[in-house]
Amino acid sequence: MKKREKQLRELVKQPSILAGITELPLEWEQLIKSSEFRSEIASALDAKGTEPAKTRAAFIRNQDATNFNANREAWGIPAFLEELVEVSDFENGFMWRFRAHTTSWSENQHADQWFLTSLEARSISRYEFWSCDEGPDKLEFVIEGNYKSILSQLLAEQVYEVLISPVFSSEELDEYIANFSEDEEDYELEEVIEEYISQNPNYLPAK
Known part of the structure; x- marks a missing residue:
């Protein structure tokens, strides 16, 4: 178990093969819809010349499950137990859905x-939350929108974990801290900063 935990921590921290490929002029969710832009990214990956980059480019051009399962971890997509992230969560080579799960699934926190x-x-463009605490797997709720709007909706429901995401800028974190009301929230501000905001690479602690 300890070996698996260590492996997972390393896999989760591994950068995506997409990092540094291109400046993204479109909203990320548009990648699934824009064949021209997908082609540009695939070509940029091919140009890197590495085997992981070339197999990721092939997955964009032809979403093949065998390629995905064989190479996903080299791309920075961990193979979580209990099928928490699978090829069916991708469309045209890019992720379209994330299925969050309760702690009934052993690796849910790593997946999150x-x-x-x-x-x-x-x-x-779709976030699903699943449970099985009272029987068969059950879809509890769905949020649709782009990645940032989904995280913002979760934050509005006091899911503080989303604050670790670098999609939130230092200015947005500062604004959140400034407007935080302990009378309306479940946590104290100091706890939220220590447990979540401090993990965000954009966070600049006040001097």
Whole structure:
């Protein structure tokens, strides 16, 4: 178990193969719809010349499950137990859906951390929350929109974990801290900063 935990922590921190490929002029969720832009990214990956980059480019051009399962971890997509992230969560080579799960799934927290920090998740347009605490797997709720709007809706529901995501700028974090009301929230501000905001690479502690 300790070996698996260590492996997961390393995998979750591994940068996506997409990092540094191109400046993204479109909203990430548009990657699934824009064949021209997908082609540009695939060509940029091919130009890198590495085997992981070339197999990721092939997955964009032809979403093949065998390629995905064989190479996903080299791309920065961990193979979580219990099928928490699968090829069916991708469309046209990019992620369109993230399925969050309760702690009834053993690696849900690692999957959540990956979702909040990986470039691969930026293209989603659908967030699902699943439970099985009272019987068969059950879809509890769905949020649709772009990645940032989904995280913002979760934050409005006091899901503070989303604050670790670098999609929130230092200015937005400062504004959130300034407007935080302990009378209306479940946590104290100091706890939210220590447990979540401090993990955001954009956070600049006040001097």
